[in-house]
Amino acid sequence: MSGLIEYAEASPEVRAVYDDIMATRKTDWVNNFWKALANDPPTLRRIWASVREVMAPGALDPLTKELLYVAVSVTNGCRYCIASHGAAARARGMSDAQYAELLAVVGLANQTNRYATALDVPVDARFIQPPHGQ
Amino acid sequence: MSGLIEYAEASPEVRAVYDDIMATRKTDWVNNFWKALANDPPTLRRIWASVREVMAPGALDPLTKELLYVAVSVTNGCRYCIASHGAAARARGMSDAQYAELLAVVGLANQTNRYATALDVPVDARFIQPPHGQ
Amino acid sequence: MSGLIEYAEASPEVRAVYDDIMATRKTDWVNNFWKALANDPPTLRRIWASVREVMAPGALDPLTKELLYVAVSVTNGCRYCIASHGAAARARGMSDAQYAELLAVVGLANQTNRYATALDVPVDARFIQPPHGQ
Amino acid sequence: MSGLIEYAEASPEVRAVYDDIMATRKTDWVNNFWKALANDPPTLRRIWASVREVMAPGALDPLTKELLYVAVSVTNGCRYCIASHGAAARARGMSDAQYAELLAVVGLANQTNRYATALDVPVDARFIQPPHGQ
Amino acid sequence: MSGLIEYAEASPEVRAVYDDIMATRKTDWVNNFWKALANDPPTLRRIWASVREVMAPGALDPLTKELLYVAVSVTNGCRYCIASHGAAARARGMSDAQYAELLAVVGLANQTNRYATALDVPVDARFIQPPHGQ
Amino acid sequence: MSGLIEYAEASPEVRAVYDDIMATRKTDWVNNFWKALANDPPTLRRIWASVREVMAPGALDPLTKELLYVAVSVTNGCRYCIASHGAAARARGMSDAQYAELLAVVGLANQTNRYATALDVPVDARFIQPPHGQ
Numbered sequence: 001m002s003g004l005i006e007y008a009e010a011s012p013e014v015r016a017v018y019d020d021i022m023a024t025r026k027t028d029w030v031n032n033f034w035k036a037l038a039n040d041p042p043t044l045r046r047i048w049a050s051v052r053e054v055m056a057p058g059a060l061d062p063l064t065k066e067l068l069y070v071a072v073s074v075t076n077g078c079r080y081c082i083a084s085h086g087a088a089a090r091a092r093g094m095s096d097a098q099y100a101e102l103l104a105v106v107g108l109a110n111q112t113n114r115y116a117t118a119l120d121v122p123v124d125a126r127f128i129q130p131p132h133g134q
Numbered sequence: 135m136s137g138l139i140e141y142a143e144a145s146p147e148v149r150a151v152y153d154d155i156m157a158t159r160k161t162d163w164v165n166n167f168w169k170a171l172a173n174d175p176p177t178l179r180r181i182w183a184s185v186r187e188v189m190a191p192g193a194l195d196p197l198t199k200e201l202l203y204v205a206v207s208v209t210n211g212c213r214y215c216i217a218s219h220g221a222a223a224r225a226r227g228m229s230d231a232q233y234a235e236l237l238a239v240v241g242l243a244n245q246t247n248r249y250a251t252a253l254d255v256p257v258d259a260r261f262i263q264p265p266h267g268q
Numbered sequence: 269m270s271g272l273i274e275y276a277e278a279s280p281e282v283r284a285v286y287d288d289i290m291a292t293r294k295t296d297w298v299n300n301f302w303k304a305l306a307n308d309p310p311t312l313r314r315i316w317a318s319v320r321e322v323m324a325p326g327a328l329d330p331l332t333k334e335l336l337y338v339a340v341s342v343t344n345g346c347r348y349c350i351a352s353h354g355a356a357a358r359a360r361g362m363s364d365a366q367y368a369e370l371l372a373v374v375g376l377a378n379q380t381n382r383y384a385t386a387l388d389v390p391v392d393a394r395f396i397q398p399p400h401g402q
Numbered sequence: 403m404s405g406l407i408e409y410a411e412a413s414p415e416v417r418a419v420y421d422d423i424m425a426t427r428k429t430d431w432v433n434n435f436w437k438a439l440a441n442d443p444p445t446l447r448r449i450w451a452s453v454r455e456v457m458a459p460g461a462l463d464p465l466t467k468e469l470l471y472v473a474v475s476v477t478n479g480c481r482y483c484i485a486s487h488g489a490a491a492r493a494r495g496m497s498d499a500q501y502a503e504l505l506a507v508v509g510l511a512n513q514t515n516r517y518a519t520a521l522d523v524p525v526d527a528r529f530i531q532p533p534h535g536q
Numbered sequence: 537m538s539g540l541i542e543y544a545e546a547s548p549e550v551r552a553v554y555d556d557i558m559a560t561r562k563t564d565w566v567n568n569f570w571k572a573l574a575n576d577p578p579t580l581r582r583i584w585a586s587v588r589e590v591m592a593p594g595a596l597d598p599l600t601k602e603l604l605y606v607a608v609s610v611t612n613g614c615r616y617c618i619a620s621h622g623a624a625a626r627a628r629g630m631s632d633a634q635y636a637e638l639l640a641v642v643g644l645a646n647q648t649n650r651y652a653t654a655l656d657v658p659v660d661a662r663f664i665q666p667p668h669g670q
Numbered sequence: 671m672s673g674l675i676e677y678a679e680a681s682p683e684v685r686a687v688y689d690d691i692m693a694t695r696k697t698d699w700v701n702n703f704w705k706a707l708a709n710d711p712p713t714l715r716r717i718w719a720s721v722r723e724v725m726a727p728g729a730l731d732p733l734t735k736e737l738l739y740v741a742v743s744v745t746n747g748c749r750y751c752i753a754s755h756g757a758a759a760r761a762r763g764m765s766d767a768q769y770a771e772l773l774a775v776v777g778l779a780n781q782t783n784r785y786a787t788a789l790d791v792p793v794d795a796r797f798i799q800p801p802h803g804q
Contacts, residue, residue, distance in 0.1 A: 340511035
């Protein structure tokens, strides 16, 4: 898998996914991530199906979902994903102040996660959820 | 640093932080994370000051901040932090459906982060932000 | 440790390792990883000894070992290692279709690892191996 | 999402997935991972669809796919996934010697990934793949 | 948050932090990390306060603290932090031989961490610390 | 690989490594990590050889090496390794105050690593080392 598959050179199967991406997102372009995945059409189809389902509006609004995506991508150090989902978050209204607060929470969580692990802090009894249905 | 420092045995310096934690959170108890940090009072004071500032309501609401905390903690595999910030998120109104969607985004981001990295996808020109002030 | 030590400028100790790398791999060149390690000859010697032993054919064939190396490198986000072990895997016969499936498994595992951790799923009794010798 | 949903108490939607898991795997039981996911049926359905597609025999055989899954799970420190996919690998024929070699590769890759990153080793020209189709 | 805020264009609030960084470090320049954080002055102030407190001489000397910073940054794959704290460590006297040994420990720990996790090694009774005050 | 191989039941090859571990460390016991590795004698031998070489006194003293080991283990969330190398550090003189400072640096680095990555901070020219020999 290498190179970027442009719409003009894409197979009908790949074009169908590109068309669905643009229609779902109400845009007229497809970003490089999908053009890279398109080297393996089954991968392109499967990942897009997951993204379309997971990122759709639901119990969480689309902006919150993009913020969560950025938080994970920053923690994992994925430069492309920080750029692409950061742009998606801004397109959905993320302000500079919100981004600064997102990074503050991400930084803090990465810090305190290590304290909790190092000190092997026992989980408080009242944090333990009762089993489902009780 | 080991063991949990209970209020009754805490020094005045530690009690002052515990009191501020309870007052800020409008609760009458302190969770184990702080009791573990209290073995080193300067650490307790410094980390609490950061948490109080970062997690206060701001451009992002407190629930969104807790969701971001959980997303990072799941990605890092911090069991205590998933439990504590999951409970905090539920206390701020997170529904089961919202938690399911949070995990879906976290799982998806962890998956697609690896594709973007493995394929070394070049950042799209339109994702690159202009420098500050332009 | 910085810079790349070329064969022509290398000490006899470093050249001996380079010669062994080329002889073991049946190639006439040494890749940059070793030229960077060569700034500290004991490191070069120790790491090469481990790589030669671990990557030799054994119960797992050399291609499978390279695939595993790539899977770890993608998970850790090591760009150099993805490139070098991806090339080694292709040299041992990895097809484009196999690489696509490797990335699919790596992406999926990174996703489901987070679900298992977040949900704190208890290990099934039948997954627990009996102690050695029983 | 909490607790484990047993077959007897499951909704028809969840039972349909459980039935498909058992039919695909030719077994008569479902492991805890799925019973935990079943608290959110859309998640259960989506993740199972991905696992069924990705882990099916293809260009890579099922044992190799399980080995890759274990390699990622060890790197991420997912205890449940190491146990479940380790068991799946053994069920597909993984010997003790193969597991020892798998761990050797995983350990080595985690070590050398850090050297390559710390030394910022430039990617060798001959490791760079030509764009697709050239 | 984007771009680098130079001293000449900085607000008085930002300049006060820059001045304190230079005074604390006894240097006449500020590195890019702070110029990037300065896009959000509260973040700049909060992170600098933590760094000044944590990195000050104490029970551990400043060189040891920089070595630890580098060890974490290499493990996380943070290129900027490896460069900046590597330079800080060299400025505090880290020799090439010490850096080579640091990387050897970091590589080894990343390797053996995976063995301990994969094999689920039980913690030896004598490694368990008695609770505080006993 | 499973179970712990005690000295009494160990093969001569394994006993030789155990004997060397005890002689090198001037102790009369072997911790569980090695007893777990002993299920695969070549692994036991290879990993011990690396540990013995890397952890020996050199340009860095043994305490500093143990501190670095702990820093990596905390970052990776390896519970066993935090316990074993924490104990080793204490045995070499690590005080409670030093451990508190170690955790402070580890927590801070995990936090600032994410800022540097998220903001894609360019490496300062003066942090870039000249190539070897210049």
